[in-house]
Amino acid sequence: MRRIAGIVLAVLLVGGVVAAVVAGRSDGDTGTATKTVRMVIGSEKAEYFADPDVVKALAAKGYTVKAETSGSWAMEGLDLKGYDLAFPSSQAPAAELAGRHEVRGTLPRPFYSPLVVVAHRDAARVLAANGLATLATGHRGTLRMTAYLDAARHDRTWQQLKGAAKYGELSGTLFVSSTDPESSNSGALYLAAASYVDNGGRVVADAAGIDRTAPLLKKLVTVQGAQQTSSDAVFRDFVSGAGNPLVLVYESQVASLLAGGQRPDDLVVLYPDTTVNSDHTAVPLTEDGRALAELLGSDPALRRLAVRHGFRPQGTATGFAPAGTYLQQELTGVKQAPVPTSAVLHEMARRARG
Amino acid sequence: MTTRLRPYRPGRLLAAALAAAALLTGCTASGQQTDTDPDAARPGTLRVLASSELSDMTTVLAQVARSTGVTVRPTYMGTLDAVDLLARGKADGRYDALWLSSDDYLRLRPDAARKVVSETPVMSSPVAVGVRPATVRALGWNPADVTWTDVEQAVRSGRLTYGMTDPARSNSGFSTLVSVASALSGAQSALTDADVRGATPRLKEFFRGQKLTSGSSGWLAGAYRRRGDVDALLNYESVLEGIPGLTVIRPADGVITADYPLSSLASTGAAAREDVRRVTEALCSAPLQKLITDTTHRRPVVPSVPPGAGLDTARRRELPFPGTRSVADGLLDAYENDLRRPSRTVYVLDTSGSMEGDRLARLKTALTGLTGDFRDREEVTLMPFGSDVKDVRTHVVEPADPGRGLRAIRADTDALAADGKTALYTSLEKAYDHLGGDRDAFTSIVLMTDGENTTGAKAGDFDAFYRGLAADRRRIPVFTVLFGDSDREELEHIAGLTGGRLFDARDGSLDGAFEEIRGYQ
Structure with missing residues (x-):
């Protein structure tokens, strides 16, 4: 069994778990005969499918959804008999699943969310003053990955950066916190982005590439000490003012916070100039599953609701990022690194942690 | 046969730990005793394996019960014992959720970590130093600028004594130990074995100043008041803020912060996990976040609720928690067998x-x-x-x-x-x-x-x-x-x-x- 899936998967097998998420609390406003679609989804989409407006919009199209959550990588080990759709949080596990379950045709990707680095304002300013970042507004900017990885490679500390001295909290080695790459998608995608840059702008595809990038990746991970296992937890810590001043999260998490009416003063969103998108990719297991997945990407109401939860619908950027001082409406200037195959990614994570 | 002593031997002490847990439940969950097996699963009741630091959450949990209909029944236990219980599968079927001050140590034990399905931090509190105001004045300290090195110097010069909880049994003691070791070793990132070895002489000096040890934060506070000759306490900010007359200092060179993740367990059923989710949601609601910060002096985790009165919001560096079990256990071993009095x-x-x-x-x-x-x-x-x-x-x-x-x-x-x-x-x-x-x-x-x-x-x-x-x-x-x-x-x-x-x-x-x-x- 692959290590990256190990933790979450073991949980699922041992406990026979799949948490029920209450998607279909249909409150009777669907008198018509509906098709029930059973699916297993990444936990970051649980709120979306539990949103009463989403339930209503789906019902209007004749669907009742029963969603259960699972770690994206853990879906590989699940018995998906009786399910119509698997909906992990990125493409690599989806491709694995498609292979395993012999799903043909393109996999629908109704929405996506890039990985971003949230920073406290002082930290962002110091990075900008030292050429590691550029700031577009007081709350938004770009993280220069080459410069950042270079600093990491040389164990650069905050104390060595000019302008950091006046902020007591900025001391110790400069690093971005992520989740544990062996058990969590966002942590693994961090390694995907970093390895792409470190490998000279090429996706790592073989043992030689893994060897080449291993020292830096190990550094990026071990400097953090104990890592959290969920992107939700690291973001919560950040918002509460605890933890590292630079944290890797999904853009959708920030968007969701802003959508709740919050405008945190001490929050700067840094888009890495090379990042990885978390492509929420559907793996249809039945015709009903495929139809529903297509609907999520095409129905205007459902697309609008996806935006409400911070996801970017594929295609046009219109309608995204009304809170423009924090988020980029369009991802121009942000390079998308392709994600290595899951075999490569697993191995990278294993060596980085080990 | 001669083997080096370990401060903590889970295998041999497991029965004792369980018994201690039962003992404590007896004291804390007063009025909840029934004729039937108190450990049996019951709908609407979450059996939670919890850090003893959480015993101050009674009022908040009563509110949670009112709004969700779910009663949280805590069994208090030290972090290491709880993690060990989990790793050995002894928590399976006995507990529905885990609520430690922090899951940092849990993460170092994959056999325990894989028992956890999801974790949500619901509040936070950094390690801090609570000092008598007279001592603060005598040392000429400005609380906002005090570093661990300043504390160390005061201890070395004999001008500061302190009490702290036992790191092997209390999460606050363990976090304090890691904070002190990280800061005094000069480690720029997560602590390594070499950092601990290098810092041993300094740490030994530092722990000479420890005049009080305790298995629980509550007793520590009482002993501090009684003794009168101890100048300071090292503990979570939330505990220190609850003791009248202490100047609470978050050292400027860094702290470890507890984030109290409420965690659901794989060994339970979907219904129990749904209850955990609802309790988590209730705890993270604005009214309860406000109640938490006002009554327990912990910091809220939602941006709409400002920290309670007296909680300084200036940023502090977060010291990384060790990334391997060997470092964490090695530090603990050094503390118990070498560093402490x-x-x-x-x-x-x-x-x-x-x-x-x-x-x-x-x-x-x-x-x-x-x-x-x-x-x-x-x-x-x-x-x-x-x-x-x-x-x-x-x-x-x-x-x-x-x-x-x-x-x-x-x-x-x-x-x-x-x-x-x-x-x-x-x-x-x-x-x-x-x-x-x-x-x-x-x-x-x-x-x-x-x-x-x-x-x-x-x-x-x-x-x-x-x-x-x-x-x-x-x-x-x-x-x-x-x-x-x-x-x-x-x-x-x-x-x-x-x-x-x-x-x-x-x-x-x-x-x-x-x-x-x-x-x-």
Whole structure:
């Protein structure tokens, strides 16, 4: 069994778990005969499918959804008999699943969310003053990955950066916190982005590439000490003012916070100039599953609701990022690194942690 | 065979830990006892394995129960014990959720971490130093700028003494230890074995200033007030803010922050996990976040609720928690066996006639079990008594050959025999005589009896004896163990008089009580 899936998967097998998420609390406003679609989804989409407006919009199209959550990588080990759709949080596990379950045709990707680095304002300013970042507004900017990885490679500390001295909290080695790459998608995608840059702008595809990038990746991970296992937890810590001043999260998490009416003063969103998108990719297991997945990407109401939860619908950027001082409406200037195959990614994570 | 002592041996202490848990549940979940198995699963009730620091959440949890209909029933346990329980699968079916001050240590144990399905931090509190205002003035400190190095210098110059909880049994103690070690080692990122080794001399100096140790934050606060000669406490900010008259300092060079993740467990059913989710949601709602910060001095995790009064919002560096178990356990081992002041204990053990049979057997088992937990440099005196003190046997666990002292303790334990009356107070006075003045050690007395005083000095005599002691000897607390037919009031009085604490071993096991007392030695 692959290590990256190990933790979450073991949980699922041992406990026979799949948490029920209450998607279909249909409150009777669907008198018509509906098709029930059973699916297993990444936990970051649980709120979306539990949103009463989403339930209503789906019902209007004749669907009742029963969603259960699972770690994206853990879906590989699940018995998906009786399910119509698997909906992990990125493409690599989806491709694995498609292979395993012999799903043909393109996999629908109704929405996506890039990985971003949230920073406290002082930290962002110091990075900008030292050429590691550029700031577009007081709350938004770009993280220069080459410069950042270079600093990491040389164990650069905050104390060595000019302008950091006046902020007591900025001391110790400069690093971005992520989740544990062996058990969590966002942590693994961090390694995907970093390895792409470190490998000279090429996706790592073989043992030689893994060897080449291993020292830096190990550094990026071990400097953090104990890592959290969920992107939700690291973001919560950040918002509460605890933890590292630079944290890797999904853009959708920030968007969701802003959508709740919050405008945190001490929050700067840094888009890495090379990042990885978390492509929420559907793996249809039945015709009903495929139809529903297509609907999520095409129905205007459902697309609008996806935006409400911070996801970017594929295609046009219109309608995204009304809170423009924090988020980029369009991802121009942000390079998308392709994600290595899951075999490569697993191995990278294993060596980085080990 | 000679092996290096470990401060904490989960395998051998598991039964004790469980018993201690049962013991504590008995005290804390008052009014919840029923005729049926209290550990059985019940709909609408979440059995939560929790850090003892969370015992201040009663009001908040009552609100949660009102708004969700879910009752949280906590069983308090130290982090290491809880993680160990989880790793061994012993929490499966017994608990529905896990709620530690932090899951940092849990993450170092993959066998335990994989039992957790999801975790959501619901509040936070950094490690801090609470100092008497007079001491702050005397040291000329500006609280906003004080660093761990400043604290260290004050300790070295003899101008600051402090108390902290036992890192092997209390999450606050463990986080404090990691904060101090990270800061004083000068590590720029997560602590390594080499950092710990390099910092050992400095850490040793630092822990010379520790005058109080405790298995729980609550007792620590009480002992601090009672003693009067301790200048500061190291603990979570939330605990220190709850003690009137302390200036709470978050060291400017970094802290470890507890984030109290409420975690659901794989071994439970979907219904229990749904209850955990609802409780989490309720705890993270704005009204309850406000209640939490106002009543417990912890920091909210939602941006719409500002931290409660008195909680300074200036940023602090977050010190990374060690990324491997070897570093964390190595630091703990160094603390227990090398860095901290050793402990010195007299076990005053009732071996009167009434102990004959099962009771004596249980005492022997409990004492023998303890030999797996004694630390290097620890001095242990066994003082069995009946109509008078029968014997005084002192052993030291020498770092060069710990096995020798431990074997001797076991042999003496084995030789215990029951006969005679119960000369409780006379024996206690002899224990104080034996200990003499304050050496550079954590000195205490453990009194275990299964009955009332029947001969020798009376209660009043002992009170007068105690009051006549010199100040340094009056600081020696008596930890009393309620067992068999002993008189709760009598033992509570002794504990209260001497600044100790009563441990009830009547329902739980004697092993559990002895094990719990370790945190105070």
